[in-house]
Amino acid sequence: MAKHETPLLDQLESGPWPSFVTDIKRQAEKKPECWDILGILELSFKERITHWKHGGIVGVFGYGGGIVGRYADVPERFPGVEHFHTIRVAQPSSKYYTSKNLRQLMNLWEKHGSGMTNFHGSTGDVILLGTRTENLEPFFWDLTHEMGQDLGGSGSNLRTPACCLGTSRCEWACYDTQEACHSLTMHYQDEIHRPAFPYKFKFKFSGCPNDCVAAIARSDVAVIGTWKDDIRIDQAAVKGYMANEFPANGGAFIGREWDAFDIQKEVIDLCPTNCMWMEDGELKIDDAECTRCMHCINVMPRALRPGAQGGASICVGAKAPILDGAQFATLILPFIPVTKDNDFEELIEFIESIWDWWMEIGKNRERVGETMQRVGLPTFLRAVGVEALPQHVKYPRENPYVFWNEEEVEGGFERDVQEFRARHAA
Amino acid sequence: MPTLEHNGSSFQVDEDGFLLTGMEEFNEDWIEYVSSVEGIEELTDEHRKVIDSLQEYYKKNGIAPMVRILSKTTGFPLKRIYELFPSGPGKGACKMAGLPKPTGCV
Numbered sequence: 001m002a003k004h005e006t007p008l009l010d011q012l013e014s015g016p017w018p019s020f021v022t023d024i025k026r027q028a029e030k031k032p033e034c035w036d037i038l039g040i041l042e043l044s045f046k047e048r049i050t051h052w053k054h055g056g057i058v059g060v061f062g063y064g065g066g067i068v069g070r071y072a073d074v075p076e077r078f079p080g081v082e083h084f085h086t087i088r089v090a091q092p093s094s095k096y097y098t099s100k101n102l103r104q105l106m107n108l109w110e111k112h113g114s115g116m117t118n119f120h121g122s123t124g125d126v127i128l129l130g131t132r133t134e135n136l137e138p139f140f141w142d143l144t145h146e147m148g149q150d151l152g153g154s155g156s157n158l159r160t161p162a163c164c165l166g167t168s169r170c171e172w173a174c175y176d177t178q179e180a181c182h183s184l185t186m187h188y189q190d191e192i193h194r195p196a197f198p199y200k201f202k203f204k205f206s207g208c209p210n211d212c213v214a215a216i217a218r219s220d221v222a223v224i225g226t227w228k229d230d231i232r233i234d235q236a237a238v239k240g241y242m243a244n245e246f247p248a249n250g251g252a253f254i255g256r257e258w259d260a261f262d263i264q265k266e267v268i269d270l271c272p273t274n275c276m277w278m279e280d281g282e283l284k285i286d287d288a289e290c291t292r293c294m295h296c297i298n299v300m301p302r303a304l305r306p307g308a309q310g311g312a313s314i315c316v317g318a319k320a321p322i323l324d325g326a327q328f329a330t331l332i333l334p335f336i337p338v339t340k341d342n343d344f345e346e347l348i349e350f351i352e353s354i355w356d357w358w359m360e361i362g363k364n365r366e367r368v369g370e371t372m373q374r375v376g377l378p379t380f381l382r383a384v385g386v387e388a389l390p391q392h393v394k395y396p397r398e399n400p401y402v403f404w405n406e407e408e409v410e411g412g413f414e415r416d417v418q419e420f421r422a423r424h425a426a
Numbered sequence: 427m428p429t430l431e432h433n434g435s436s437f438q439v440d441e442d443g444f445l446l447t448g449m450e451e452f453n454e455d456w457i458e459y460v461s462s463v464e465g466i467e468e469l470t471d472e473h474r475k476v477i478d479s480l481q482e483y484y485k486k487n488g489i490a491p492m493v494r495i496l497s498k499t500t501g502f503p504l505k506r507i508y509e510l511f512p513s514g515p516g517k518g519a520c521k522m523a524g525l526p527k528p529t530g531c532v
Contacts, residue, residue: 053441054529055527055528055529056441056442057442057444057516057517057521057527057528058442058517059513059514059517060513061465061512061513062508062512063514064508064513064514064515064516064517069441069442071441083441155516156493194504194508194514195493195514195516196493196494196504197493198492198494359494360494364489364492365530
């Protein structure tokens with residue numbers, strides 16, 4: 001495959017940021033079809049339109065997803081990307097690797113594909129970019145037999161779950177996000193590989209409300225760590241911060257002119273519920289009023305820690321704008337334990353109560369967040385067996401269109417107009 | 427677009443092997459051809475039930491049924507559908523039935 005003239009892309013080789021163009025050119029020395037990636041992209045830059053055809057249905061036997069088919073619409077000019085399918089490979093929780101594992105995967109990918117990758121797709125998968133249909137089954141065979149790894153999800157199914165790095169190297173994780181993510185991924189292999197849902201469905205696991213995998217914005221079921229008891233305070237370390245022995249926010253703002261640390265200005269006055277104060281040189285927190293926003297802990301990580309009774313809040317229904325507008329997830333379970341000890345029983349039970357309901361009443365290509373909007377939060381809560389709580393709303397409804405069930409109304413809905421007229425002439 | 431020959435019949439298909447003109451061109455040779463490429467060893471009445479159900483739904487509604495509707499109308503759980511069609515209801519059964527290629531965020 002010939003090199004192509006790429007004057008527009010060549011400009012993207014300048015500047016300090018790592019250049020994807022330089023990287024593809026380097027790979028093209030080994031895999032000549034990569035010249036055609038650059039060629040077709042240059043054409044798109046010039047014509048300002050994509051040169052991939054619509055859709056593409058390819059896969060491996062036994063699975064209904066995992067591979068995204070793609071074909072060039074100018075294959076005669078760029079035969080190296082005539083077929084350019086993307087393979088999603090399930091990633092390890094939090095994306096920790098050994099170089100041995102990555103080298104093995106890359107050797108496989110250079111054997112069966114272009115050698116180009118995306119580390120990682122937004123949902124979390126290892127993305128292997130560009131191969132031909134006839135290579136799919138051989139690659140899948142090697143991936144499963146030589147490496148013991150599997151494909152990720154695509155289609156109307158459970159997509160590949162992802163998590164923050166959790167307890168592996170964060171002192172704020174309120175539960176083991178990696179264990180939860182891995183266990184549920186294994187538990188729901190069938191739902192990942194064979195689409196059976198009205199539409200896609202995603203899990204994400206964050207260890208605390210900082211939400212480093214953006215679970216609240218990018219998953220249908222967001223498992224966000226929190227705690228029940230009191231924030232743990234080390235008063236000596238608080239004094240250390242006040243004496244400027246430790247940098248605030250772990251030094252995140254070093255190099256900016258923000259003056260010396262002022263606990264009143266940077267912590268107490270910024271607490272969203274005003275539940276903190278200084279008393280006799282000690283920091284006090286009224287934990288009953290604390291919403292666990294993480295701010296004080298983020299500012300003084302050496303002095304403040306989340307409580308010892310960890311668990312998670314479960315929020316449901318986040319989605320991108322199509323069709324009915326973007327949604328963040330809405331709080332459904334304020335606190336549940338999330339633990340391997342009982343194989344994540346509470347979480348699994350809740351997830352399946354959503355699926356049992358949504359698979360039955362969800363319309364074709366309706367995200368669960370849209371189904372919730374369509375039927376209303378009270379109906380959703382009843383469907384998943386959760387009692388309504390004040391915590392379920394930011395504020396109460398302001399319109400008076402309140403629906404009552406017939407059994408809640410004395411005398412029911414059956415009324416006789418004659419009887420009414422007897423008391424109230426027309 | 428490629429033309430496929432099988433047992434003397436010829437079919438216009440797209441890159442993924444879906445019939446371009448859909449059910450019009452669908453016939454026994456097509457069923458036999460798809461069986462050979464989609465990992466189906468022996469075509470049974472159960473296969474035909476899935477195919478008939480897909481075609482009937484498509485003729486009536488102009489779209490392919492959702493997976494759970496297919497399961498309901500045929501009485502086959504998804505697991506059984508994969509046993510019958512190893513590439514699944516979309517790539518296997520819809521292709522054989524001559525339905526258009528599934529689209530969207532696949």
